[in-house]
Amino acid sequence: METLQENVQIQVRFITQQRKYAVTDSVILVPISLRRYGLSEIINHLLGFEKPIPFDFLIDNQFLRTSLSEYIQNANLSTENILTIKYVESLLPPTPLSTFQHYDWISSVKSHDQSLFLTGSYDNHVRIFNTSGECLKTFAGHQAPIKSVSWISVSDENVTFLSASQDQTIRAWEASLIDDKYLTLYECKGHKGNVESISLHPSHTKFASASWDSSILFWTTAIPEESEQEILEISSKRRKLNDRETKVKTPIAKMHGHVGPVSSVAFDINDHGKMYSGGWDHSVRIWDIESTTNFNTKNCDKSVLNIAYSEKSGLIASGHSDQVIRLWDPRAKGTLIFYSELLDLLIISII
């Protein structure tokens, strides 16, 4: 393989979407041997800032991690052509402050005011941690791995939260932060498959849950006076034992629409009447909460494994089985507005 000479220069054009760092879009000759640092120096020189800012560079939506010459050689590009390089401000990866030691896989994490962390784990336990990494509380009750957790309310003394599990139930918990007491407020039964995701309505009075049985159930957070559901014919003895203690709650509404498992639900924080859900049937569905109808469906080619709603931009991000994150605008007619190809594994969670 022929190697490119190191003193060769190449014409490049720098572009950016960060307007404050925009430089002239004229073509610049740069030595081919430059790496990220060298290119960053050029941009800093062009910007003329007092304090140099590190930049990262993308060619064809791929981060440049080698020298330009290696990139050109690997991509079989010509040094004669103009190379368009996109740059963004380089951000340092987050540094871990403290670790929350678990015995098994963690499936879900929710924080409250960045002081309390609720985690659901595959060892069937829900835990509360503080910022220094101490496990304040451990909650046992589920018979299968926890798949999703969600805070309901946090006060100085008491916390209430929800946890969804693969044992097809959702439990609401109340715990005191002062002493060791905790209790299960109620157990939500109604799903016929793993409960994959729960999402609390912004009003904190309702919540929705998505399950592998292709349904989305709607619940209130009010504590029932007594068990709402007649006890099913249960085969497992262990379940019967548990059922004696806790009150059982039934859903207030059922939303069917997805074909196949529903992987995620999210409420619209700006518009309290809307809810979004994503499923394995390649669709992101928009639901009207009042009428519990699916009034819009956005389809793509790959299964949706998780969705999240952004309060600021009003967009939905969805994680997919093809290692891509897609962004959707729920207000627009069109579907997809952006997708990234940076990840290597199934995207199972977006927060």
Added chain:
Amino acid sequence: MPSDIENSDLSVEKKSGWKMISEDNEIDELNSQEGKIQEQYVIGANGYPREILPEIDPIYDSDTSIEDSINTVGNIPMEWYNDYPHIGYNIDGKMILKPAKGDELDKFLDSMEDPDTWMSVKDNSLQKNVRLTDEELEIIRRIQLGEFPDPNYDPYEPTVEWFTSKPEVMPLSAAPEPKRRFVPSKWEAKRIMKLVHAIRQGRIVPGKSQVQKPRFYNLWSDNDKPREDHVMNLQAPKMKLPENDESYNPPEEYLPNEQEKIEWENMDPDDREKNYLPKKYPSLRTVPAYDRFIQERFSRCLDLYMSPRIRRNKLNIDPESLIPKLPNPKDLQPFPTSLTLSYDGHTSRVRKLSIDPMGLWMISGSDDKTVRMWEITTGRCVKIWEFKEIIHSVAWCSDKDLCAFAVSCLNKVIVISPMDFSDAKTVDSTVKFATLGFANIEQNEKKVKLVEWQKPTEDEKSQGFLVVLVHLHNKTIKDINWHRRGDYFSTIASDAGNQSILIHQLSKHQTQQPFRKTHGLVQNVMFHPIKPLFFVATQKFVRIYNLMRQELIKTLQSGVKWISSLDVHPMGDNIIIGSYDKRLCWFDLDLSSKPYKTLRYHTKAIRNVTFHKHLPIFASCSDEGFIHVFHGMVYNDLLQNPLIVPVKVLKGGHKVVEGLGILHCEFHPTQPWIISSGADHSLKLWT
């Protein structure tokens, strides 16, 4: 020769003269030196001034070659100058006049007076006598005596032995004599055989008298015999036949109009499309003699002998055009393209995997004597069942309303329900469905018992065991296949003779032996997805039986040596088989009993072939560790053959361990995903 000496003398004189001049100059004023030098120019032969340069004093012994003779005419016969007063020109282009020549009497007198006459010769170019030097006289003397002219030449110098005449003790090359020096030459033998062949055929006649051919022969005679047929004889191409417009009376439409005529005239003869203009004559009588006859004959002869004729054995076909036009794989999406997840945990090769009908869970059976249940999207192992023997096969019950799977372990088949992973109603109905048959055990006592349906122990029950089927033939169960309804399932134990295929009914706990005798080793069986048909793959054939009428419907001849796996298209009219001799055959049951397509893409034995339940894709996995994914479109139109397009090779997931790569692969029931299990103890998800 005497001129040499004179010349050298002259040069010395000249040099000394010049030196004297320069000395004079030094004595005189220094300033006038430039003027003196200027004076040393003379008019040369070409009329331009020529500088007189100082004579070169060669350090080496002067040689004749560098000395210029006075006469510059060269080596020409001097008689040419007989009529002229001069004999040539000197370097300045001036005539050299003939020296005064006396008559014969003067010559005689000179020779009498001069004692050196005997040692002088006539210099032809100068036309006068010159005296020979002593050295030259010596040379002449030696030649006369028959000696070497050079007195210093020693003819008896000791010889230098460039090539020694003595044999060396050690040879320069110690290579042994090559074999070719002792065996008769192969190529000579071939050449001789060619000649012998030619003699036998009569092409070469030994001792044939050479018939004298006539020196001239009639080139244009009509009685030419056609040439004998010979490989090397190529017929000359035929001349083009005249066309309609060459007729003396062509139809009107062929006749050119005035403008076309002018155009034709103005065109360069080489550019003309035709070298004639169609012309009409009222009658054949008026047709003039063909004016271009000679020209045309000449160009024909040129064509015949100027262009070599060769026989082309190679067809000039673009290889690209031979490849069938297939659609672009990008247009045939979705299909799995990349490795996404790895399910690690097994400690030995994973022989079989099965995905539940909903596509949420997967079970895998391994040589480490465990069955593991996995969550497909996360790669989490949620449950492990341990057994006493190697797990050969696992299979989910195909009924979506039931939640159970069967595991084969030695001669046992165990039906297990993973209770914690389904809702209570389903589990309950599954348990009822599977254990209902214990009630009618007594009824079956009369028949020959093939299988004992046992109740699991309490300990086993807590793990979800529903029924244990102990096969009384005591052979290892290699494979389990469920009927689409989830009630019947078949087991294969290829060593068990006529009991190698058994069909069990889970709800009634009944076992049937469908075949009295089996043809060959059973490799795989399959239920038809729609009709009551049953596919049995032995080593070389696939037989299709009708279970209702209990008869053989068709025998498919695969043409492979050893079938490894079989799968039926969800529509039921097409099947694919994989073989240990690297082939994948697609059978269209409506078409023929021979394969519609045989694909050889793998470099090692194919372990499994599988169809997707909904999408038009199928895949094959092999020992080389690759999965080949194909687009296999089956059309409802009976006239249209299935379309098979290779779309993707999934590489780089599994390592080859002890010559085994991927042992099993299965498509996800709803998504375009494929999960493979390998000998490297892992399972991989490709999306």
